[in-house]
Amino acid sequence: MSDPILRVEHVSKNYGDVVALKDVSFVLSRGEYVGLIGPNGAGKSTLLKILLGIESVTSGVFSYASGVSVGYVPQHYDLSAASVLSVREVLHMSCGSGVDLSHILSHVGLSESFLSLNYHSLSGGQKQRVLIARALAHSPDLLFFDEPLSGVDYQTKLQIYDLLRDINLSHGHTILFVSHEIEKIVSRSDRVLCLNESLYEGCHPLSFARGHKDTCTSVGSVSIVGPAIHHHEHV
Amino acid sequence: MFDFFSLQFVQYSLIAGLAIAIAGAVLGNFIVAARQSFISEVLAHTALSGVGLGVLLNFFPTFVAGIVSVFVAGLLWFLVRGSSRTPESVGMVLLTGGLALALLFAHIARDNSISFDSFLFGSVLTLSFLEVVLTVLVSVCVLLVLFCFWSRFLLVVFDPVYARTRFSSSVFFEFLFLFLVSLVVSFSLKVIGGLLIGALFVIPTLCAQNFARSFRASVVWSVLFAVSGVFLGVLSSYFLDVPASSGIVLSLILMFVFSSVFSFFLRSNKSLS
Numbered sequence: 001m002s003d004p005i006l007r008v009e010h011v012s013k014n015y016g017d018v019v020a021l022k023d024v025s026f027v028l029s030r031g032e033y034v035g036l037i038g039p040n041g042a043g044k045s046t047l048l049k050i051l052l053g054i055e056s057v058t059s060g061v062f063s064y065a066s067g068v069s070v071g072y073v074p075q076h077y078d079l080s081a082a083s084v085l086s087v088r089e090v091l092h093m094s095c096g097s098g099v100d101l102s103h104i105l106s107h108v109g110l111s112e113s114f115l116s117l118n119y120h121s122l123s124g125g126q127k128q129r130v131l132i133a134r135a136l137a138h139s140p141d142l143l144f145f146d147e148p149l150s151g152v153d154y155q156t157k158l159q160i161y162d163l164l165r166d167i168n169l170s171h172g173h174t175i176l177f178v179s180h181e182i183e184k185i186v187s188r189s190d191r192v193l194c195l196n197e198s199l200y201e202g203c204h205p206l207s208f209a210r211g212h213k214d215t216c217t218s219v220g221s222v223s224i225v226g227p228a229i230h231h232h233e234h235v
Numbered sequence: 236m237f238d239f240f241s242l243q244f245v246q247y248s249l250i251a252g253l254a255i256a257i258a259g260a261v262l263g264n265f266i267v268a269a270r271q272s273f274i275s276e277v278l279a280h281t282a283l284s285g286v287g288l289g290v291l292l293n294f295f296p297t298f299v300a301g302i303v304s305v306f307v308a309g310l311l312w313f314l315v316r317g318s319s320r321t322p323e324s325v326g327m328v329l330l331t332g333g334l335a336l337a338l339l340f341a342h343i344a345r346d347n348s349i350s351f352d353s354f355l356f357g358s359v360l361t362l363s364f365l366e367v368v369l370t371v372l373v374s375v376c377v378l379l380v381l382f383c384f385w386s387r388f389l390l391v392v393f394d395p396v397y398a399r400t401r402f403s404s405s406v407f408f409e410f411l412f413l414f415l416v417s418l419v420v421s422f423s424l425k426v427i428g429g430l431l432i433g434a435l436f437v438i439p440t441l442c443a444q445n446f447a448r449s450f451r452a453s454v455v456w457s458v459l460f461a462v463s464g465v466f467l468g469v470l471s472s473y474f475l476d477v478p479a480s481s482g483i484v485l486s487l488i489l490m491f492v493f494s495s496v497f498s499f500f501l502r503s504n505k506s507l508s
């Protein structure tokens with residue numbers, strides 16, 4: 001694996017007695033597009049929050065390559081409270097006034113005329129594109145997406161998945177994409193990480209999603225566990 | 236009318252009132268859009284306990300109110316951060332606690348010469364020169380800080396989680412925002428009154444949102460509404476002999492009603508055409 005941008009080593013996270021993450025280790029290389037899948041409650045969002053500095057780890061360490069800046073497109077984020085914000089103001093949240101915002105918008109397939117529109121008046125897909133543009137606005141090396149396309153229609157979803165792959169290939173942004181949509185992620189990713197408290201290796205993502213993990217090996221943990229749905233009871 | 240403007244107490248009340256109107260309206264846009272309208276009320280009511288203490292100690296109540304208000308802002312921030320408690324519920328504890336303490340201090344100091352009522356309901360026409368200077372100074376400083384870090388405050392107020400992922404200093408800016416609100420609140424006490432402050436923060440923004448399509452436009456509109464409200468309030472106080480605070484709040488509410496009706500017809504016409 002060449003030129004690591006993020007190294008996660010034996011990260012665990014407990015909330016009281018509840019295990020959210022157990023001994024998770026992986027490395028992201030510069031320019032990779034990596035999918036992160038797992039059932040609800042598997043710890044995907046917790047892992048991202050830890051990597052973004054919103055949550056602390058219980059044990060383990062993670063480190064970014066020096067000088068790496070990180071962008072983030074959140075899950076279920078709705079700026080509905082900000083009904084008066086223009087698209088320009090949403091983008092300015094993330095970068096200084098010297099940035100060419102129309103250029104940033106063009107990356108996500110929106111024209112300059114969107115800058116003066118009210119963010120609240122946009123469609124779901126357009127809002128999501130603006131939030132992706134906001135994450136891109138400060139030229140991050142590494143982008144985290146936390147299931148950002150829930151509530152977006154099927155056609156728009158496909159377009160945005162393709163758009164992100166294009167951004168990854170043409171601009172070299174490293175992407176870690178959390179999603180439930182296994183087929184869409186698998187077909188566009190360089191590799192897929194399967195998470196259910198621990199990370200699993202050697203899984204076929206589809207069989208992992210269906211709970212058939214008997215062929216999977218838990219990375220960094222000695223236990224090989226049964227179907228995902230019963231995982232907590234087995235541990 | 237010329238005589239009206241040449242009166243010193245009218246000049247004082249207009250200068251201080253307009254300064255607070257501008258600072259309050261600008262902050263109000265952040266507060267309303269972030270759905271935190273209760274914050275100005277919490278800080279105002281708890282600042283009243285500072286006034287009560289100031290009256291009791293016979294020491295510049297606005298200054299003591301400022302200290303208490305900043306302390307409460309910090310306490311609110313600390314109690315809510317990383318907790319499952321909602322800001323409204325914690326705010327309610329602080330609000331009622333503040334009022335209870337204010338009542339207690341005012342009762343103990345009931346024979347004192349400083350009027351507690353003037354901070355409860357405002358007394359813009361009785362401001363001293365020092366109070367006017369300090370009010371203008373605080374308003375200008377608050378506006379300068381806001382404008383210098385405009386984008387940062389926008390991010391911290393509208394999207395605090397994203398802000399924390401983007402800037403390590405976001406937690407500091409979260410507190411700084413509360414600090415600015417508490418400063419303006421404590422210097423608004425004598426202008427409009429602790430029980431009516433929310434109007435000066437919230438109503439101009441609601442009026443502005445009837446027309447504005449961007450945050451910047453909303454800020455400009457809200458300042459115009461707030462300044463008009465204070466001006467009409469002081470004017471009505473002098474010519475109609477009504478309490479200035481009542482005049483200010485009722486003018487603002489009238490403006491809200493008219494701007495809402497006007498905006499409704501404007502939107503109806505647009506959708507018809």
